[in-house]
Amino acid sequence: MPRPTKIRPISDGMIICCNIDGDDVKEAYVHKCENGIFYLLQNVSRGFSCGHKFGYRCSWEVGIGTKAELERYGVTDIYVLDNNPNLRLIV
Secondary structure: OOOOOOEOOOOOOOEEEEEEOOEEEEEEEEEEOOOOOEEEEEOOOOOOOOOOOOOOOEEEEOOOOOHHHHHHOOEEEEEEOOOOOOOEEEO
16 A cells, blocks of 8 residues: 555544544544534544534544644544545644
8 A cells, every 4th residue: 555645634524534542443524613623523432522423423522623632632543534545644
């Protein structure tokens, strides 16, 4: 598999895989609430709840979604899942 390509920080509507507080998450939907706070909607790790989970069971707050915030909230090993067969690393 080719090396992942570095891309921009997370944004609303992205589908990613990651590690949340030690748990592997194979699919998470990035949702930005009206107050500017980002949540990772997924079915593995329970955290602070957001209003609408779009069919996912769990939500995990990641602040304003910067690299520092992701690390602060225990989110690592983040890759974008898209129609491209190559996974792209987010930094």
